[in-house]
Amino acid sequence: MTNSAGTRSTRRAAIYCRISQDRGGAGLGVARQEADCRALCARVGWDVVAVYLDNDVSAYSGAPRPKWQELLTDIRRGEIDAIAVWHVDRLTRSPRELEDVIDLADRQGIELATVSGEIDLATPTGRMVARMLGAAARHEAEHKAERQTRQRRQAAEAGRIAGGGKRPFGYEDDRLTIRESEAEVIREGVRRVLANESLASISRDWHTRGIVSPAGKPWKAHGLRRLLASARISGRREHTPSDSWEGTRPLLGEIVADAVWPAIVSHEDSDRVRRILADPTRRERVEGTTRRSYLLSGVLRCGKPREDGKTCGWRMNGRPRSGVPRYVCPNTPGTDACAGTATNAERTDGHVRDMVLAALESPAFVERLRSQDNGGRELYDEIRTDEEELEELARDIGERRISRKEWMIARQPIEERLERNRGKLAKVSRVAVLLGFVGTFEDMQARWKRMNISQRRAIITACVRSIEVRPANPRKRWDPDRFVFDWVA
Numbered sequence: 001m002t003n004s005a006g007t008r009s010t011r012r013a014a015i016y017c018r019i020s021q022d023r024g025g026a027g028l029g030v031a032r033q034e035a036d037c038r039a040l041c042a043r044v045g046w047d048v049v050a051v052y053l054d055n056d057v058s059a060y061s062g063a064p065r066p067k068w069q070e071l072l073t074d075i076r077r078g079e080i081d082a083i084a085v086w087h088v089d090r091l092t093r094s095p096r097e098l099e100d101v102i103d104l105a106d107r108q109g110i111e112l113a114t115v116s117g118e119i120d121l122a123t124p125t126g127r128m129v130a131r132m133l134g135a136a137a138r139h140e141a142e143h144k145a146e147r148q149t150r151q152r153r154q155a156a157e158a159g160r161i162a163g164g165g166k167r168p169f170g171y172e173d174d175r176l177t178i179r180e181s182e183a184e185v186i187r188e189g190v191r192r193v194l195a196n197e198s199l200a201s202i203s204r205d206w207h208t209r210g211i212v213s214p215a216g217k218p219w220k221a222h223g224l225r226r227l228l229a230s231a232r233i234s235g236r237r238e239h240t241p242s243d244s245w246e247g248t249r250p251l252l253g254e255i256v257a258d259a260v261w262p263a264i265v266s267h268e269d270s271d272r273v274r275r276i277l278a279d280p281t282r283r284e285r286v287e288g289t290t291r292r293s294y295l296l297s298g299v300l301r302c303g304k305p306r307e308d309g310k311t312c313g314w315r316m317n318g319r320p321r322s323g324v325p326r327y328v329c330p331n332t333p334g335t336d337a338c339a340g341t342a343t344n345a346e347r348t349d350g351h352v353r354d355m356v357l358a359a360l361e362s363p364a365f366v367e368r369l370r371s372q373d374n375g376g377r378e379l380y381d382e383i384r385t386d387e388e389e390l391e392e393l394a395r396d397i398g399e400r401r402i403s404r405k406e407w408m409i410a411r412q413p414i415e416e417r418l419e420r421n422r423g424k425l426a427k428v429s430r431v432a433v434l435l436g437f438v439g440t441f442e443d444m445q446a447r448w449k450r451m452n453i454s455q456r457r458a459i460i461t462a463c464v465r466s467i468e469v470r471p472a473n474p475r476k477r478w479d480p481d482r483f484v485f486d487w488v489a
């Protein structure tokens, strides 16, 4: 008689080990788990055929356990007859998972042995013990999760940063001490954003200067945006409840506390930069497309007269012809752009630069700019006043000094004004860009040469709203009179 395949003298055992942080170590290093399990298998006469190891994950957290899945698959394939683990809590931490194991044990006749005490899943008593042990482990895991949530919440309210991860840029590892070299760079970044420079331009500059993130990576526009829009750099804690969004975390959270760590930039500057960076229209106005290599794209307007007596008015874009860069009224189907105006880009850029520098050389012009634009100071004050008033109203209704209806009526005009002013605040800050730039014509020319296209654009748009380009006079090769400047001041 041949031995049938079903009769086996020894059980093929799998050892399952899991390293987790949830038992405070407790001497449960993986080597210890495996050695104990091997000894156990030897004692009960099982043949160890495989060791499955999941590293540093908590079953309760829902993190995937790839080796655990592999083990289940191998059991279903009939390759494993028994499992050895150190404790039931290594195996599974949710009743669901435990029931799966019990189910498998039933169907496949799997035996389970634990170093901390054998459990026979084939008997009702054994299952009950397993469930109890599993429940105890689950209680421990849930309790830990609850404790962590509570600690994070407390930390958020107390103004401490949530733990974990790399140190924030601008601060030391303790997250409390300012790293001055980086703080200076942050302040510079804030100034440049307030001056309407693009994030792409700033990050390129940082890259050439070797400024890197705490992870040692070069700054890109996206990361820079998060850095400069964070309330953290103004010493404040913001909180974004994780159930309030899906996908990408919103740029701005709710500011919940004046934090216990020191500020690198003022609340005022932080608020302005946050507004500016969150402004959806900024992307096009300031960042442009990645292909923006034309200084005056969007600044120039087509000035060709139409039949109704008005001018075309479309924003002109850069487009080369025969390799010569030009600005043209676009030939875009579906629009009423006339596509009838074009101008040589190089000569136009030079002309506009000279006109702007000449204007800036005039103290009267700069004075007019300054008097018109105080960097949004008044707007800022108005916004703060309105915000305080809303808080006051909220307290009033909270303490039942006013009715809900009165509250709704009182709050509406304030909220509308706030919305308007916040939008405006994001757009003002013309003079900031000119600080350190204005000087004699020759000085400014020298500075201009060192600037990149984004910085030059910022200077131009601080001075002019738009420039109309009239149709070319066919008898003139270059005609500066075609350009009509709409000066800001």
Ligand SMILES: [Zn+2]
Residues within 6 Å of the ligand: 302, 303, 304, 312, 313, 314, 329, 337, 338, 339, 340, 341
């Ligand atoms: Zn046109």
